[in-house]
Amino acid sequence: MLQNNPELKSKIDQLWNKFWSGGISNPLTAIEQITYLLFMKRLDELDLKRQSDAEWTGEHYSSKFVGTWIPPEYRNQPEPEKFAVEKRTLRWSEFKRMHAEEMLQHVQTKVFPFLKDLNGTESNFTHHMKNAVFIIPKPALLVEAVKTIDEIFEVMEKDSRDNGQAFQDIQGDVYEMLLSEIATAGKNGQFRTPRHIIKLISDLVQPQLGHKIADPACGSGGFLLGAYQYIVTQLAIKAGKQDLAPDEDGFVRTSVAAGLTEKAQAILQASLYGYDIDSTMVRLGLMNLMMHGIDEPHIDYQDTLSKSYSEEAAYDIVMANPPFTGSIDKGDINENLSLSTTKSELLFVENIYRLLKIGGTAGVIVPQGVLFGSGGAFKALRQLLIERCDLKAVITLPSGVFKPYAGVSTAILLFTKVWSPKAKVDHPATDHVWFYEMQADGYSLDDKRSKQDGYGDLQDIVAKYRARNPETDTDTDTDRTARCFMVPRAEIEKEGYDLSLSRYKQDVFEEVHYDAPGVILERLLVAELGEDFFNREKHEKVLESLESGIVRELLELKGMIG
Incomplete structure (x- = not known):
């Protein structure tokens, strides 16, 4: 991890500083431009490696950099071959040796357009890259950025050799750190979900190979990547891999190469779907997953709350951290959503319920106000979760989890869809709800979010959640003064479907003796x-x-x- 490699962290800080001093100070713009360069570098290295592997094994491999390429704008002109570009010159290892001015022009006019056209005119990646622009303004900045990225890759390769961590995992760490710099993402309630929280939710919902998995507000694709890595790890364990050690958060994760057959890889790559209303985040999400080994991610520009989005009962797993604040245009809300509200945090949870297949499970982060809000839509949503779903767990998180972006108090809802929206409910689906009060997540709860000793409550949550037994752990033998406990549905109904932990937790008062x-x-x-x-x-x-x-x-x- 980057926390344990100060050299790698220092190189990434240098890269940020160069973009800042070079005139690109908006973090979201900088991360997009850096991503394009990382993608160019990785594309060249992967192509060279696959060529080498094919020569060794005798298998056929068609390099992306052999032959010529004609830019799309010239393809319908007479004699388009006049405008053909030698693909070899589009390699990172080729253009990095050019002089500064020549390099900038070459990357702007040839390499970047080639990157946008990479997967063919019909691909999802090409579609979303259509409006992407390469805006590095100065030759000197491009030269310095290329040099620093080369140094970053050298450190990653050394780290991979010395510590045995897969290069792909280290590359993912680097990209995650770059994404963590998007401090402006607090707008409209959208901010990056900490990776250890994503791993926690993945361990709780336990996605499996063959499941169709979605995030209707995917941002940079963190939850989709979390599901992917969880499944890959489980396949590796099933295949007999035994040298897997817990990471700094106590979770076991490994790389694609550890245990995926070609068939399993194909199934998994066809299983992940993400949607977002920010075109920049869609591009970042696409490249994030592609740099983690997912060749053609299904991430699209889509407002999943709008009338234009019609999917329903389509997914086995939904994991999401939807926007917490703001309202949407009432006239554009999907008519299939029944809640009488324009609050996005409520509509997203209802929409996630609708997206699930019968028997499908969701892990969703919500602001704690959803648990106890007194408005009619708040109560109606909680009643829906209790009656039409098996609401398995409510896990409250400390308010510092999303710092430095926001100090809002949040909770994780885990539920399985039992009744469809139009079905008559013969009996409420929830019998008991498991509550857990997380007090520490293994990181400081201030703006720095420094790693602390141990795992906080992360592994305790996973262990106790899996050990709970709704059929035998009743309200009569559950200690309501403990960190976690069961509450029966009848009591929740009596409390007006209030799901706040404080409503049911019993405080312990110590008797203190004072002198006269x-x-x-x-x-x-x-x-x-x-x-x-x-x-x-x-x-x-x-x-x-x-x-x-x-x-x-x-x-x-x-x-x-x-």
């Missing part, structure tokens, strides 16, 4: 007067000599209570 007031006053006076306090004649002399002050007032009070 006279003893306390005597202790204070001895501290002020010393041995004179025990001489009553001197008491009176002191009182006569003091017109005011704390000693006089203490002596008078002492005289009153004896």
Whole structure:
């Protein structure tokens, strides 16, 4: 991890500083431009590696950099071959040797357009790259960025050799750190979900190979990547891999190469779907997953709350951290959503319920206000989760989890869809709800979010959630003063479907014994007067000599209570 590699972290900080001093100070713009360069570098290295592997094994491999390429704008012109570009010159390893001005022009006019056209005109990647622009303005900045990225890759390769961590995982760490710099992402309630929280939710919902998995507000694709890595790890374990060690958060994760057959890779790559209403985040999400080994991610520009989005009962797993704030245009809300509200945090949860297949499971982060809000839509949503879903768990998170972006208090909802929206509910699907109060997540809860010793409550949550038994752990044998406990549906109904942990948790009050007031006053006076306090004649002399002050007032009070 980057926390354990100060050299790698230093190189990434250098890269940020160069973009800042080079005139690109918006973090979101900088990360997009850096991503394009990382993608160019990785594309060249992967192509060279696959060529080498094919020569060794005798298998056929068609390089992306062999032959010529004609830019799309010239393809319908007479004699388009006049505009053909030698693909070889589009390699990172080729253009990095050019002079500064020549390199900038070459990357702007040839390499970047080739990157946008990479997967063919019909691919999802090409479609979303259509409006992407390469805006590095100065030749010197491009030269410095290329040099620093080469150095970053050298450090990653060394780290991979020395520590045995897969290069792909280290590359993912680097990209995650770059994404963490998007401090402006607090707008509209959108901010990056910490990776250890994504791993926690993945371990709780346990996606499997063959599941169709979605995130309807995917941002940079963190939850899709979390599901992918969880499944890959489980396949590796099933295949007999035994040298897997827990990471800094206590979770076991490994790389694609550890246990995926070609068939499993194909199934998994066809299983991940993400949607977002920010075109920049869609591009970042696409490249994030592609740099983690997912060749053709299904991430699209889509407002999943709008009338234009019609999917329903389509997914086995939904994991999401939808926007927490803001309202949407009432006239554009999908008519299939029944809640009478324009609050996005409520509509997203209902929409996630609709997206699930019967038997499908969701892990969703919500602001804690959703748990106890008194408005009609708040209560209706909680009633829906209790009656039409098996609401398995409510896990409250400390307010610092999303710092430095926001200090909002949040919770994780885990639920399985039992009844469809139009089905008659014969009996409520939830019998008991498991509550857990997370107090620590393994990181400081200030703006720095520094790694602390241990895993916080992360592994305890996973262990206790899996060990719970809704059929035997009833309200009569659950300790409501503990960190976690079960609450029966009937009690929740009685409380107006309130899901706040504080509603059901029993506080423990310790009996504290205090000294009598006279003893306390005597202790204070001895501290002020010393041995004179025990001489009553001197008491009176002191009182006569003091017109005011704390000693006089203490002596008078002492005289009153004896």
